[in-house]
Amino acid sequence: MTIPWLDDDDPFPPVESALREPNGLIAAGGDLSPARLMNAYRHGIFPWFGDDDPVLWWTPDPRMVLWLSELHVSRSLRRALRSGRFTVTLDAAFDAVIRACAEPRAGEPGTWITAEMLRAYGQLAAQGHAHSVESWLDGKLVGGLYGVAVGRMFYGESMFSRVADGSKVALACLVRQLVRWQFELIDCQMSTTHLASLGAREIPRVEFMWHVTRLTAHSAEPARWSLDPDLVESVRVK
16 A cells, blocks of 8 residues: 655545554655644644655554543652652743754664754744643753644653653643643553553544544634643642
8 A cells, every 4th residue: 555645735635544554654745834734733643754754644543642631640750749859841941852852762773853853843832832841850951741732632742851750740740731721632642651651541543533623623822831830739830
């Protein structure tokens, strides 16, 4: 089976046409303009490719998601949240977060967050569509994550941690804030044991797309985000 090659103005094919192997590959080509990326997310599609690849678009089945009501807060994470050691911010250091996420992981030869992706998501952040969550310890950035918001849907892209619980504290604070804003779901894209340990689970793509249609239909003006201080136990919030 083959996938279509997209010119810049071509629409995405129906998600049902995505390949089973590799799971979810639906198209190649096109650009990473803000308009194209936002259109992709509204259709449950995301880009993922390496430096030597063309732009590749994916919509896997099943889909890994985190229901906000199902976040698993372990005893160690609860202690970290209550310790007051961390300071958590939203949209305070998007560039630093995405570059930290782009750093090669132990045992991995490279990164999928290419220079092209850095530029593209930097543009989305400047427009108020992409957002970062930062964990700070003694004034140093020690963890965080970034993603894209469409309506009341948050599409998580990547997270990093330089100390124990650095990214988990960021995620827990984000979840509490998203609940306040009446979000319901974080898209986690593909299954990992780390995400599963936080409460994420797989659902069929057809079910995922039903929620995408429902949640992205809510209008929300793009804007810079900030945390409500009363939502966090003892974590310092800015």
